[in-house]
Amino acid sequence: MGKLPSLGEFEVIVLMAVLHVGDEAFGSAIRDDLEARSGRPASRGAVYITLDRLEEKGLLRSTLRDGTSARGLRPRRYFTLTPDGTAALRSSLTLVARMHRGLEGALGKLA
Amino acid sequence: MGKLPSLGEFEVIVLMAVLHVGDEAFGSAIRDDLEARSGRPASRGAVYITLDRLEEKGLLRSTLRDGTSARGLRPRRYFTLTPDGTAALRSSLTLVARMHRGLEGALGKLA
DNA sequence: GCTCTCCGTCTACATTGTAGGCCCTATGGG
DNA sequence: CCCATAGGGCCTACAATGTAGACGGAGAGC
DSSP, rough: OOOOOOHHHHHHHHHHHHHGGGOOOHHHHHHHHHHHHHOOOOOOHHHHHHHHHHTTTTTEEEEEEEEEHHHHHHOOEEEEEOOHHHHHHHHHHHHHHHHHTTTTHHHHOOO | OOOOOOOOHHHHHOOOHHHHHHGGGGGHHHHHHHHHHHHOOOOOHHHHHHHHHHHTSSSEEEEEOOOOOSOOOOOOEEEOOOHHHHHHHHHHHHHHHHHHTTHHHHHHHOO
16 A cells, blocks of 8 residues: 655644544544644644545545534544554654654754 | 644654754755665655755745755755754653653664 | 755645625614 | 624735755765
């Protein structure tokens, strides 16, 4: 099977947010997690289109399931990483980690 | 000196390569370091234009100095990170590190 | 002079990043 | 009923980044 596409930074972050959220990973939850953890705003459009693109690349899979929240059981679109998604994420993070090695002095501790 | 621009992944890698190379950081040396460390090919054009864009954003500074290699003392364009460059790099790495926290289980050790 | 290697620039196009608006479906008051 | 509101998702459009390859000049060595 083909090579893993290389990811942009936002894509990486979105993938990580999906992992964090876990079972309840639908659009808004992902966005909320991402903003909370990274401290950086992300518009809804940005998140959704990135999710779409990741799914097209086969790194995410989405399924419609009924929601579980108190109000509105309308179905939501839940996302999960595919094996390729996990692999691509790992490889992206690894690359950065490799480049980072040896720069601890120059960069200090990352908060 | 407004806010720091947010960096793309390749930009981050290039900045780290510049740090690694240190005093002798001109185009080809940067490219070589980057390819060696990351194991990923990068065309000359890609590297140079990224260096240019980083300089435009004030994250790198370049100066022409005479080369030191055995052959050809023609001047080369050497790059260094500005304080903003270091800050932007740190903040980019920090963001990813923050998102990574808690995913060690899902992702395993990064080689 | 001619060719080769080194270094840098330029053009051009693909992929990602980012914001914002549109739209639908429920719900809950008036 | 009808309207306002909220939650979710989709679409468009445009800016910024990523990426490759061709072009060009300036010494080195023949």
